[in-house]
Amino acid sequence: MARTQLSLASHLARLESETDFDGWRDAARRLATNDIPPEEVAWQVGHDDDDRGNDLPACRQDARLVVPREFIERAETVICHSDPERFNFLYRLLWRLRVEPKLPRKLESMEKAVWRDIHKMRAFVRFRKIGDGAEERYVAWFEPDHFIVERNADFFVRRFAGMRWTILTPHASAEWDGKRLAIGPGASKRDAPAEDDAETLWRTYFENIFNPARLKVKAMQKEMPKKYWRNLPEASLIPDLIAGADRAATAMIARMPTSPAPRHAKVKAKHWPSPEPADVVEPESTDIPALREEASGCRRCPLWRDATQTVFGEGPENADVVFVGEQPGDQEDLAGKPFVGPAGKVFDSILDQAEIDRRKVYVTNAVKHFKFEPRGKRRIHSKPNAGEIRACRWWLDKELDIIKPNLAVALGATAAQSLLGKAVPITRMRGDVIQREDGLRVFVTIHPSFILRIREHEDKEAERERFLTDMRKVKQLMAA
Incomplete structure (x- = not known):
């Protein structure tokens, strides 16, 4: 906080740390109940050369301060944002909420940025082993965009409860000794250990499981931005793997067998002594x-084989x-019934609501075998x-002929393609009702599994x- 800003403010609110939400809430309550506007308040973390102390008035007992619970929950996350003006922003918002109970988009945007950083930390922290025996512990270096270490530390305690570890970041460090979690000051990358033997093994594994046929560079870089690459042992392989992906995919397809292994076909024959397609x-x-x-x-189609x-x-x-729906999932394949897995539970819950x-x-799928x-x-x-959708439409059409429904609901792109005979953009056509030539109305929407794939809690809800x-x-x- 610049000295000129401090001198212009009538009140100074000092916080113990960058993530001192309790301190901010207490200060904000005192300020708001005494009708002190945001422009008269300066916020500062810790202490500097200025010896000015915290001079906030006590809460007025006759004042009533009511704010939406949603604001408190979001503010607790936004306090972890790296924007130096966040404390003042939150107090200005609290001040405004007294007369206008509407949360701005900026609050949501800052909250999402923090949660995104939290998820990236969980995905891209890589521990390195130091010491052996009783001295064995694991150390990781990570560079978050926001002050998320303390908020994220419990996740790593739950995930790695059985080992002793330390996560170092420029903002703060988290240390778990198997019994107690401690949050300490930040560190530099020089404090992190060098590469260990496990990383060579991990790179070998990563290189062998890499599937060039499924590579989508833009999607990969969106989920794993280049800023994280320098701290990931497998990152050194990525440029060469991307460069050779087309060549590797071609070679992989050429190596694929044109018929199932004899032992596999033998096992299938016990269950399905099936005719050839021409005999169906x-x-x-x-x-x-x-x-x-x-x-x-x-x-x-060949999907029955597996x-x-x-x-x-x-x-x-x-x-x-x-x-x-689109096709059976793992649990549906085992149970022989549609929509009984995780997506089915979401589907049932929302139907009830x-x-x-x-x-x-009647509930069915466009494709009847699990791919x-x-x-x-x-x-x-x-x-x-x-081709698989077209082959299985044979059965869906017969189901519709027997049932003769007034409405069909296409849950996802595969279902819409099967019902309408062509690929349609689900995002643009969602909620539309399309009438087929035979008179059947088709309502287009997403598949409930799409909800399960969303990582951000707010986006999921x-x-x-x-x-x-x-x-x-x-x-x-x-x-109707």
């Missing part, structure tokens, strides 16, 4: 249970609305291609509210 005939079933049975042996089973739709045959009874609607990529012991969802609004529109359309 048009389904003749006139009810859903019989159609489901026919679909259990579907071989119209999936556990066909996941067919379920619900009443006289349903007014059919919800069409929108007062839509799932027992009275995935193995990653260790996990199976990671992979988006169906146009906002998207959940948007999806709830969509489902309430569906409720109205069902009655």
